[in-house]
Amino acid sequence: MPFLNSLLRPSLACFCLWSATVAAEPLVEWSGRAIAEAEALRNTELRRGSKRINELAIEPTLRLNAHIRRDAALSGFVETELSREIERETGETPQKANKLSLNQAYVTLKPDTAWAQTRVRLGRWQLRDEREWLFDENIDGLLLEATRGRWSVQALGGRVNHWQRDLLDSSTKGNPVNTTAVLARYRLDKDWQLGTYAVAQRDLSTDRDRLLHLGLRSHADPDKRLRHWLEVATVRGREEGESLRGHALDAGGTYVFHKAALRPRLTLGYAWGSGDGNASDGRRRHYRQSGLQSNEADFGGLTKYQVYGVALNPELRNLHILTAGVGLNLAPQLTLDMVYHRYTQHHLATLTRRSTELNPDTDILSTRRLGSGLDVVLGWRPRRDIKLEAAVGWFDPSARFRNGSSAQAQQSSSAYAAWVELGLGF
Structure with missing residues (x-):
């Protein structure tokens, strides 16, 4: 992507020279984290008997961060991981x-402007939105943020892994997919904000995928009583050369009984992503997410996890998901959540590996109901620099x-x- 090369390569070279200069002052703040993480998925093909496929991933990691002139008008940040x-x-x-x-x-x-607080970021930076429903990725590109009164706006352009992510592996460069976006938020009070966004994506490798996501949202995360979320979205464009038009809704709330023992929390949510009832007419009516999302959030506990289900972990596409949960504060820094999911397709269609973590062995397409899931999530933070997060998920398939x-x-x-993930900061 020529505009990224012209912008970022000279800027990163200047950044390296500049950071080496200011480090001698010294104005560099170092921090680190040791992380031990393990993930397991059993019976990925939903088989019965001895021929089950299981997966296991273990990844110990050492993460180092460097803030350079953190509060200055011109500052920098570097984060590396050895794993x-x-x-x-x-x-x-x-x-x-x-x-x-x-x-x-x-x-x-951070330019000094009279009309708004502004910040311009150039390089590789992490982008996350509310509930990580659109973004949970590191973008190579440009980010502009402006805040004035109750309003804040983000405008960005770039790619995921335009340069290789792993410095030891040149194959870790991403696909040439341009992403541009504008996200606007209005804060009603300190806990509640409304928002809208437009996200455009174009895959230059084939030029057959061009997507435009538009949406409205509302989020409130108070420590007491009612928290809520609302996403209303549509996607337009072309997917694999065919016209695409889909819609989605994700809404729910968590009520916290903050004066009761163990501060119990009750959660109820519903998510829907449209499906395509006619696959042969050359038009696609299913919703698809950005591909940069992780769908990770919390329902008032100390641990973020896959809110559509730890085991199935689906993309919100051709699905109805009903979610109900209960959470407890077993101790001031120890939380437990139990969450149930019921999955039903919008239109009867084959469940593909692209849209879930599972790859069913045989799908006879006899019912739109996919099955049910149950998650148990634990969070423990005895100190600011120590955290333990864990989740166990179960998916019971339909007939x-x-x-x-x-x-x-x-x-x-x-x-x-x-x-499970254990993190120790230093």
Whole structure:
């Protein structure tokens, strides 16, 4: 992408020279974190019997951060990670790799303007939105942020991994997908904000995918009583050369009984992503998310997790998801959440690996109901620099998933997922 090369390469070179100069002052603040993370997914193909496919990933990581002139008009930030990744899958040779990742490296300019507080960021930076519903990625490009009164606006342009992410592996460059976006927010009070956005994406590798996401949103995250979220979205454009037009809704709330023992929390939510009832007319009516999302948030506990289900972890596409949960504060710094999900397709269609973590062995397409899920989530933060997060998820498939295509084939068995992360700051 020529405009990124022209902007970022000279800027990063100047940044390296400038950061080396200011480091001698010294005006660099260092911090780090040691992370041990493990993830497991069992029975990924929803089989019954001995031929189940299980996956396991273990990744110890050392993360180092450097803030350079943190509060100055011109500042910088660098985040790197050294990790050892070990992946195992049933019947396959374990894959092991050392990684040296450049997660973030940017300069920030805070121009002195009378009309608004502004900030310009150039380089590789992390972008996350509310509930990580649109973005949870590191972008190579330009970010402009402006705040005036109750209003704030973000405008950005760039790519994911325009340069290689892993400095030891040149294949970790991303696909040439340009992303531009404008996100505006209006704060009603300190806890509640309204927002709107437009996100445009264009895949230059084939020029067959051009997407425009438009949406309205509302989020409130008070510590007491009612928290809520609302996403109303539409996507327009072309996908694999065909016209695309889809819609989505995600709404819910968590009520906290803050005066009761253990501060119980009750959550109820509903999410819908449109599906396509006619796959042969050359038009696609399903909703699809940006591809940069993680759908991770919390329902008042100390741990963020996959709010559409830890085991199935679907994209919001051709789905109805009903969610109900209860949470408890077992101690001031210890939370437990139990969350139930019920999954139903909008239109009957094959469940693809692209849209979920699972790849069913046989789908006889007998019902729109996919199944149910249950998640148990734990969060513990005894100190500011120590955290333990863990989640266990279960997916119970409906009768449409079988061990074979015959009428006598047994119904598929459940799938299980679990992950745990321990972080120690220094």
